[in-house]
Amino acid sequence: MKTGIPVEQAHQIVMAEASPLPSEIVDASAALGRVLAEPVDSGRTLPPADCSAMDGYAVRGEELAGPGPHLLPVVYEVAAGGSGERPLAPGEAARIFTGAPVPPGADTVVRQEDTEEEGDRVGILIEPRRGENVRLAGEDVEAGDTVLARGVRIGAPEIGMLASLGRTLVHVHRRPRVAVVSGGNELVEPDRDASGGRIVSSNAYSLSAQCTLAGAEPTNLGIARDTPEDLERVFRAGLSSDLIVSSAGVSVGDHDHVRPVLEKLGCELRFWGVLMKPGYPLAFGRIGAAGPWVFGLPGNPVSAMVTFEQFVRPMLLRMAGFGACYRPVLEATLAERLTKKPGRLHFVRVHLKREGREWSATSTGTQSSGVLRSMTLAQGLLVFPAEATELAAGARISVQVLDEELFRETEPCV
Amino acid sequence: MKTGIPVEQAHQIVMAEASPLPSEIVDASAALGRVLAEPVDSGRTLPPADCSAMDGYAVRGEELAGPGPHLLPVVYEVAAGGSGERPLAPGEAARIFTGAPVPPGADTVVRQEDTEEEGDRVGILIEPRRGENVRLAGEDVEAGDTVLARGVRIGAPEIGMLASLGRTLVHVHRRPRVAVVSGGNELVEPDRDASGGRIVSSNAYSLSAQCTLAGAEPTNLGIARDTPEDLERVFRAGLSSDLIVSSAGVSVGDHDHVRPVLEKLGCELRFWGVLMKPGYPLAFGRIGAAGPWVFGLPGNPVSAMVTFEQFVRPMLLRMAGFGACYRPVLEATLAERLTKKPGRLHFVRVHLKREGREWSATSTGTQSSGVLRSMTLAQGLLVFPAEATELAAGARISVQVLDEELFRETEPCV
Numbered sequence: 001m002k003t004g005i006p007v008e009q010a011h012q013i014v015m016a017e018a019s020p021l022p023s024e025i026v027d028a029s030a031a032l033g034r035v036l037a038e039p040v041d042s043g044r045t046l047p048p049a050d051c052s053a054m055d056g057y058a059v060r061g062e063e064l065a066g067p068g069p070h071l072l073p074v075v076y077e078v079a080a081g082g083s084g085e086r087p088l089a090p091g092e093a094a095r096i097f098t099g100a101p102v103p104p105g106a107d108t109v110v111r112q113e114d115t116e117e118e119g120d121r122v123g124i125l126i127e128p129r130r131g132e133n134v135r136l137a138g139e140d141v142e143a144g145d146t147v148l149a150r151g152v153r154i155g156a157p158e159i160g161m162l163a164s165l166g167r168t169l170v171h172v173h174r175r176p177r178v179a180v181v182s183g184g185n186e187l188v189e190p191d192r193d194a195s196g197g198r199i200v201s202s203n204a205y206s207l208s209a210q211c212t213l214a215g216a217e218p219t220n221l222g223i224a225r226d227t228p229e230d231l232e233r234v235f236r237a238g239l240s241s242d243l244i245v246s247s248a249g250v251s252v253g254d255h256d257h258v259r260p261v262l263e264k265l266g267c268e269l270r271f272w273g274v275l276m277k278p279g280y281p282l283a284f285g286r287i288g289a290a291g292p293w294v295f296g297l298p299g300n301p302v303s304a305m306v307t308f309e310q311f312v313r314p315m316l317l318r319m320a321g322f323g324a325c326y327r328p329v330l331e332a333t334l335a336e337r338l339t340k341k342p343g344r345l346h347f348v349r350v351h352l353k354r355e356g357r358e359w360s361a362t363s364t365g366t367q368s369s370g371v372l373r374s375m376t377l378a379q380g381l382l383v384f385p386a387e388a389t390e391l392a393a394g395a396r397i398s399v400q401v402l403d404e405e406l407f408r409e410t411e412p413c414v
Numbered sequence: 415m416k417t418g419i420p421v422e423q424a425h426q427i428v429m430a431e432a433s434p435l436p437s438e439i440v441d442a443s444a445a446l447g448r449v450l451a452e453p454v455d456s457g458r459t460l461p462p463a464d465c466s467a468m469d470g471y472a473v474r475g476e477e478l479a480g481p482g483p484h485l486l487p488v489v490y491e492v493a494a495g496g497s498g499e500r501p502l503a504p505g506e507a508a509r510i511f512t513g514a515p516v517p518p519g520a521d522t523v524v525r526q527e528d529t530e531e532e533g534d535r536v537g538i539l540i541e542p543r544r545g546e547n548v549r550l551a552g553e554d555v556e557a558g559d560t561v562l563a564r565g566v567r568i569g570a571p572e573i574g575m576l577a578s579l580g581r582t583l584v585h586v587h588r589r590p591r592v593a594v595v596s597g598g599n600e601l602v603e604p605d606r607d608a609s610g611g612r613i614v615s616s617n618a619y620s621l622s623a624q625c626t627l628a629g630a631e632p633t634n635l636g637i638a639r640d641t642p643e644d645l646e647r648v649f650r651a652g653l654s655s656d657l658i659v660s661s662a663g664v665s666v667g668d669h670d671h672v673r674p675v676l677e678k679l680g681c682e683l684r685f686w687g688v689l690m691k692p693g694y695p696l697a698f699g700r701i702g703a704a705g706p707w708v709f710g711l712p713g714n715p716v717s718a719m720v721t722f723e724q725f726v727r728p729m730l731l732r733m734a735g736f737g738a739c740y741r742p743v744l745e746a747t748l749a750e751r752l753t754k755k756p757g758r759l760h761f762v763r764v765h766l767k768r769e770g771r772e773w774s775a776t777s778t779g780t781q782s783s784g785v786l787r788s789m790t791l792a793q794g795l796l797v798f799p800a801e802a803t804e805l806a807a808g809a810r811i812s813v814q815v816l817d818e819e820l821f822r823e824t825e826p827c828v
Contacts, residue, residue: 007828015826028604032623046786049611053714053784055670079640081600081611098713099600101611135784147787153819156627157789160620160715163604164786186495186513190442190577197463197495197515206574209446213570226493256469299512300467301574314826328821331771345828357745370467370549372460372578373561375571383828398827405567407742407821412429412728413812414421414759414797 001285002271006386007310007345010274014284014311015325017270017293018318021174021242028162031154033215034172035321040148042165046141050102051080052109054133057122058088058096061108061130069116069123078103093122102134109133141165151323173321176216179238179292180204181246183224183231183258184299202372203247203304207297210308211245213404214316231261239265242319243293245312247304258296262287267294275344275386276310278303278369284311300369306347306381309402328401330380332359338384338391345386349378350399352406361399379403415699416685420800421724421759424688428698428725429739431684431707432732435588435656442576445568447629448586449735454562456579460555464516466492466523468547471536472502472510475522475544483530483537492517507536516548523547555579565737587735590630593652593706594618595660597638597645597672598713616786617661617718621711624722625659627818628730645675653679656733657707659726661718672710676701681708689758689800690724692717692783698725714783720761720795723816742815744794746773752798752805759800763792764813766820775813793817 002009023037052058058078064070076085077095084103088094094103102109108128116123141147147165148158154172162170187201194200204220211218219241224234238244246258262269262285269285276282281303283296295312297304309327317325332352340346350361364377380399384391391397401407416423437451466472472492478484490499491509498517502508508517516523522542530537555561561579562572568586576584601615608614618634625632633655638648652658660672676683676699683699690696695717697710709726711718728739746766754760764775778791794813798805805811815821 008826011826011828029619029622032626044608047613047784048609053782079600080598080613083611099598099613135782139780139782140785140787148790152790155790155817156620156623157719157786157792159623160616160719160786161790163616163619164614164715166604166608166614168605184494184513186493190580191582194458194580195462197497199461199494199513200578200580202574202577205443205577206570208443209570209573212446301578305571305574310826310828322819322822324819324822324824326823326826329823329827366553368467368549368553370461371554372571372574373554376562376566376569376575378571400827401821403569404818405736405738407815408736408738409740409743410738412422412425412724412740413743413814414425414724 001269004273004275005271007274007276010271010284010311013270014315015318017286018315020321021176021319023171024174025169026172028159028168028170031170031172032159034154034175036148036150036152036154036170037173037321038171039146039150040162040165040167040170042141042143042145042147044141044165045138045143046164047135047137047139049137051135052096052098052100052102052133053135054109054111055097056109056111056133057115057124058094058102058106059108059110059124059128060088060090060106061128063091064124064128066127068127069125071118071121071123074120074122107131107134151321153322176242176316176319178211178216178218178316179241179244180208180211180218180220181224181234181238181244182222183226183234183246185226187223189223203299203301206301206305207245207247207308210305210313211316214313215320216316226257228257228261231257232264235261235265239287239291241292243295243316245295245297245308247297247299262294266291277344277346279307280344282307282311301372302369302375305375309381309400330359330399330401331396332361332399334382334391334393334395334397335360335362337393338363339389340384342387342389346384348382348384349374350380350382351377352379352399352401361397379406415683418687418689419685420689424685424698424725427684428729429732431700432729434735435590435733437585438588439583439585442573442582442584445584445586446573448568448589450562450564450566450568450584451587451735452585453560453564454576454579454581454584456555456557456559456561458555458579459552459557460578461549461551461553463551465549466510466512466514466516466547467549468523468525469511470523470525470547471529471538472508472516472520473522473524473538473542474502474504474520475542477505478538478542480541482541483539485532485535485537488534488536521545521548565735567736590656590730590733592625592630592632592730593655593658594622594625594632594634595638595648595652595658596636597640597648597660599640601637603637617713617715620715620719621659621661621722624719624727625730628727629734630730640671642671642675645671646678649675649679653701653705655706657709657730659709659711659722661711661713676708680705691758691760693721694758696721696725715786716783716789719789723795723814744773744813744815745810746775746813748796748805748807748809748811749774749776751807752777753803754798756801756803760798762796762798763788764794764796765791766793766813766815775811793820
C-alpha cells in the first residue's frame with residue numbers, strides 16, 4: 001500500500017481500476033441519460049417511402065417549367081397513412097398532406113401557400129424545383145445502418161430515434177450501486193435530536209446526492225457505532241454493491257476501527273493518504289478480487305465532498321460507461337493573492353464570474369474543511385499546485401467547474 | 415393573434431408569460447436538482463461547540479511557547495459525541511478525537527502526528543499556533559443565519575446543508591406537468607407494426623425526454639386520430655396539466671382540426687408562425703385565463719425538437735424556478751461556408767470541436783427537418799440570422815450548446 005501519494009498518482013491508481021459495468025436491458029424511456037452498451041442497427045428504412053414534407057399538391061415537376069400559373073386537375077388526395085389511388089398521369093395533380101406517401105408518377109410537392117384552388121383544379125403559382133418538399137425514402141435511415149454507436153449517451157434525440165426504430169428496450173451499461181456508510185458515536189440522522197455534542201450525519205446525504213449526480217444508485221446504510229462489530233456489520237451490508245463510500249474516517253486515531261475491519265473483510269488498500277487539502281486521509285482499496293471498491297473518505301464535510309469529486313465521481317462515471325469523466329476545467333484569472341505551504345495540492349473553493357469571454361475566480365472565504373457552507377457558495381475548485389506557495393492576483397489558474405448550470409444563459413442569444 | 419413573427423418577438427411573448435410555479439413540500443432527498451421556494455434559516459449553531467478538527471491532544475496553547483518537546487500528563491480523553499470530564503487544568507493535556515468538543519480550559523489541538531506518547535504523558539514536538547485544529551462554534555453556521563436563499567438550485571452541498579440543519583422537508587417550486595399530445599391517422603406507437611405507410615409517433619418520446627431534461631414531468635397522452643372529436647378528447651385529457659405540448663401539427667392543411675378544437679376549448683392563440691427554420695408552423699396560446707399553456711409544435715421530428723428547445727424548454731425552466739433558462743452559447747469559428755435565403759432565422763445543426771481554447775463548428779450535413787439522425791449527431795444549433803444569406807468559412811458565429819456533457823474533460827486536470 002502506498003501512503004502520502006500525489007493527486008496525479010492517486011488518479012492513475014483509481015482510474016486504472018475503473019471500467020464500464022456489464023449491460024442490462026431497460027425500457028427505452030428509462031434509458032435517458034444512460035450509456036448505450038450495444039450498437040443500435042436499423043431494421044427499417046426511414047422514411048419507408050418517398051413522402052411529402054408539406055401540405056400541398058403532388059405534381060410531376062418536369063411539367064411545371066416556365067412561368068405559371070399552371071392549372072392542373074386535382075384527381076385525388078393522399079393523407080398521411082394513406083396512399084395514392086393510382087399513379088399520377090401526366091398533367092394531373094394530387095392533394096397531399098405532410099407525411100403522406102408521394103404517389104407513383106409524382107416527384108415534387110408544391111406547398112399549399114404557393115397554389116390557388118380553383119374548384120376541382122389547382123393553380124400552381126411558382127416554378128418548383130424538381131423534387132422539392134419530398135422526403136426521399138431512407139433520407140433519415142437506411143435499413144441496416146448503425147444508427148447509434150455503442151458508448152453513446154442517450155439524450156432526447158436518441159430517445160426519438162429508438163422510438164422511430166421500434167426499439168422499446170435497449171442495452172445500457174448498468175449504473176454503479178454505491179453503499180454509503182457513516183461511522184461515529186457522535187452521529188445522528190438529520191431528523192433526530194442533535195443537541196449535547198451530537199452531530200448530524202450529513203455526509204451520507206451530500207455523498208448520496210453526489211452519487212446520484214454521477215449517474216450512480218446510492219443506498220444509505222446508516223451510521224455504524226465506532227466498534228469493530230458494528231463497523232463490520234455495516235460494511236458487510238455493502239458487500240453486494242459495486243462500491244462502498246465510507247466517511248467513517250480512515251485516520252490515525254485510536255478510535256478508528258475501520259482499517260482492521262476492512263482488512264478482516266479481505267480489503268487490500270491500494271493507497272492511504274493523498275497529498276491534497278482538503279482531504280489528506282483518503283483510502284482506496286478493494287474487498288477481495290471481485291468485491292466492491294472501497295473509498296474511505298475523510299469525515300469533515302468539505303473533505304468528504306472534495307475527495308469524492310476528485311476520485312469517486314470519475315470512477316463512477318467510467319463504470320456507468322462514460323468517456324468524459326472529469327468536470328469541465330476553465331482557465332480563469334485569479335482576483336486575489338493566495339498563499340500556502342508547499343507539499344500538498346490545494347483545491348480552493350471559488351466563486352466564478354464571467355466578464356465578457358473571460359472568467360475570474362475569487363475564494364469563497366474560509367477554506368476550513370468543516371465549513372460546508374463554503375461548498376454551497378462555490379462554483380468551482382481552483383487547483384493550487386502542490387509545490388506552489390503563492391498565486392498572485394491576476395494569475396491564470398485552472399478551475400474545476402462544480403456548478404453544472406454555470407454555463408447556462410439568463411438571456412436568449414436571439 | 416400575431417402570425418409570422420421573428421424569433422426574438424416569440425421569445426418575448428412566451429417568456430413574458432412564464433413565472434415560477436407555486437411551491438410544494440418534498441423530502442429533502444427528492445429535492446436534488448429542484449429550486450428552493452423558501453429561504454432556509456438555521457435554527458442551529460454549527461458546529462454547536464468548539465471542537466477538534468483532528469485526532470490529537472487538546473492543550474492550553476499559551477503553555478507551549480518556545481522549543482519543545484513539552485511533556486504533559488494526559489488526564490482524560492474526549493471522543494466525538496463525548497465531553498471532557500472536567501476543565502483542563504494548567505499543564506495538562508487531553509486525548510481528543512476529530513469532532514469531539516474541546517474541553518473548557520483548552521484552546522488548541524496538536525495533531526497526533528506532531529506528538530509522541532510516553533506512557534501516560536504526551537510529548538508535544540512542535541510549537542502550535544494558538545487555536546490550531548479547533549473548529550470554533552458557529553464557524554459554519556450561526557443560529558438565525560439564512561443559509562440558503564430562495565431561488566437556489568439544490569445540489570449536493572445544499573443536500574448536506576439541509577441534513578446538517580435537521581431539515582428533512584423543504585419547500586421547492588413545483589415541477590411543471592406537461593401533457594404530450596400527438597395527432598395523425600398515420601401514427602402508431604413504437605411497439606406496433608409500422609409498415610404500410612404508418613409512421614412511429616416518435617415525437618411524443620423525444621419531446622417527453624426533452625421535458626424531463628428541462629425538469630418537467632411529462633405525461634404521454636398518446637395519439638389522437640385526425641378528427642375533431644378525438645383531438646378534443648386528447649386535449650381535454652391535458653387540461654389539468656400546466657402545459658400541453660402538441661405535435662399534432664398546426665399547419666394550413668385541410669386535415670388539420672387542431673386549431674378549431676383549441677378554439678372550442680377556449681384557447682387564445684398569442685402567435686402562430688415564427689420566422690425560423692426548422693419550425694415555422696409553431697403556435698402558442700393558453701386555454702382560458704388559468705388553464706394550461708399550449709404549444710402546437712410542427713410535426714417534423716427535427717422541427718418539433720428545435721422549437722421545443724427555443725421556446726418550451728426556457729418556459730419550463732422558468733416555471734420550475736430557474737433563473738438561467740437558456741442553453742450555453744459558444745462563440746465558435748465556422749469551418750465551412752453556409753448560405754440561405756433571407757427572411758427566416760436558421761438553426762443549423764452542427765458538430766462542435768474544441769481546438770485549444772477555441773471551438774469550431776461544422777454542419778452535421780443535411781438540414782432536412784425530417785432527418786432526426788442529424789439531431790443525434792449535433793452538439794449545437796448555429797444561429798444563422800434571419801436577414802443574412804451567407805456565412806463565410808472562418809466566420810465567428812454563435813452556437814447554442816445542446817450537449818450538456820460537451821464541456822466535460824476526458825483527462826484529469828491534475
